[in-house]
Amino acid sequence: MAAAKEEVQRVPFGRLPTGEEVDAWVLRAGGVEARVVGYGGAIVALRVPDREGRVADVVLGYDDVQGYVDGRAYLGALIGRYANRIRGGCFRLDGREYALPVNDGPNHLHGGPLGFHRALWRVEPLDTTEGAGVALAHDSPNGDQGYPGAVRARVAYRLTARGELVVDYRADSDRPTPVNLTQHSYFNLTGDPARDILDHRLRLEADRFTPVDATLIPTGETAPVAGTPFDFREPAAIGGRIGADHPQLARAGGYDHNFVIRGGGLRLAARVHEPGSGRVLEVHTTEPGIQFYSGNFLDGTERGKGGARPGRRCGFCLEPQHFPDSPNQPAFPSAILRPGETYSSRTVYRFGVE
Ligand code: BGC
Numbered sequence: 646m647a648a649a650k651e652e653v654q655r656v657p658f659g660r661l662p663t664g665e666e667v668d669a670w671v672l673r674a675g676g677v678e679a680r681v682v683g684y685g686g687a688i689v690a691l692r693v694p695d696r697e698g699r700v701a702d703v704v705l706g707y708d709d710v711q712g713y714v715d716g717r718a719y720l721g722a723l724i725g726r727y728a729n730r731i732r733g734g735c736f737r738l739d740g741r742e743y744a745l746p747v748n749d750g751p752n753h754l755h756g757g758p759l760g761f762h763r764a765l766w767r768v769e770p771l772d773t774t775e776g777a778g779v780a781l782a783h784d785s786p787n788g789d790q791g792y793p794g795a796v797r798a799r800v801a802y803r804l805t806a807r808g809e810l811v812v813d814y815r816a817d818s819d820r821p822t823p824v825n826l827t828q829h830s831y832f833n834l835t836g837d838p839a840r841d842i843l844d845h846r847l848r849l850e851a852d853r854f855t856p857v858d859a860t861l862i863p864t865g866e867t868a869p870v871a872g873t874p875f876d877f878r879e880p881a882a883i884g885g886r887i888g889a890d891h892p893q894l895a896r897a898g899g900y901d902h903n904f905v906i907r908g909g910g911l912r913l914a915a916r917v918h919e920p921g922s923g924r925v926l927e928v929h930t931t932e933p934g935i936q937f938y939s940g941n942f943l944d945g946t947e948r949g950k951g952g953a954r955p956g957r958r959c960g961f962c963l964e965p966q967h968f969p970d971s972p973n974q975p976a977f978p979s980a981i982l983r984p985g986e987t988y989s990s991r992t993v994y995r996f997g998v999e
Contacts, residue, residue, distance in 0.1 A: 675804060676700075726760065730753065766781040771803060777803070783798045814988065827992075842958055849906075901937075924998060925997045
């Protein structure tokens with residue numbers, strides 16, 4: 646078998662305003678091609694076949710590194726230290742109060758304005774016997790974006806011979822600190838970023854979700870999806886009930902909610918089928934929750950790949966995660982990493998056709 650390193654190609658992607666060169670790492674396996682860059686640890690392209698074998702790029706992104714520097718929608722990026730929101734940018738840990746920058750109305754979002762999506766991760770080919778992969782490393786110093794502790798974050802992207810993209814997250818810290826890492830790819834399985842995703846059919850392995858207040862912070866309860874537009878236990882078009890008269894949809898301008906994934910361990914969390922192309926995406930994860938975001942805030946103002954300007958709901962995110970605002974929500978699974986422990990989570994994106 647060919648060594649995995651040989652299936653990893655490195656091509657120039659661009660130069661950061663600081664002068665640093667950024668390369669794209671091209672992974673190929675199982676009929677899928679992924680491109681990863683060190684800036685933000687982002688997936689900049691993911692090419693998968695449709696039911697006729699026609700390959701198209703199914704993630705939103707920008708053509709060049711400047712697009713990622715200027716971008717405001719976290720397209721394709723790794724998110725840390727804390728994916729999603731922390732109320733008021735404040736939390737208490739072991740009797741101390743911490744203040745984080747507020748960058749989403751009154752709240753802290755996605756690790757702050759200079760979160761891991763703005764870091765230049767070190768990238769090297771992954772030594773693996775199967776498929777093709779890259780290993781990314783980022784060291785976040787004590788006090789970074791207001792968080793305590795020096796955190797070493799390590800992420801591996803691996804494409805398998807079965808056409809799966811496996812993402813492994815590891816982190817450790819020299820002081821207690823919240824850690825919640827995720828991947829912020831926006832998918833459009835039609836392969837056309839100018840089309841909306843409302844016809845995609847979604848299934849979520851969730852009986853409950855975490856309702857939010859007016860600033861999209863969980864109220865603390867988990868509510869049953871049964872009898873609401875949040876019930877995706879059977880496949881349903883994303884657009885089918887998105888305009889329904891429901892206070893939770895009104896607050897977020899559509900879906901932008903954390904779903905409580907049934908069961909534990911690495912299990913199926915979400916399955917999406919795009920009827921036109923036949924493409925299927927399954928998301929499996931070890932995380933307790935998944936944020937389903939229907940791209941409500943995309944507004945066509947950013948210049949995306951090939952000049953396309955993805956508009957409202959032209960991409961959706963499925964972000965495996967700990968529940969939003971966990972540091973302030975004692976009833977939610979803890980997202981605190983302590984010295985001597987290793988944060989570890991895995992997400993698998995499995996592509997197919999139907
Ligand atoms: C959040 C959205 C936010 C988006 C940023 C998602 O993870 O849930 O509310 O607007 O990220 O583009």
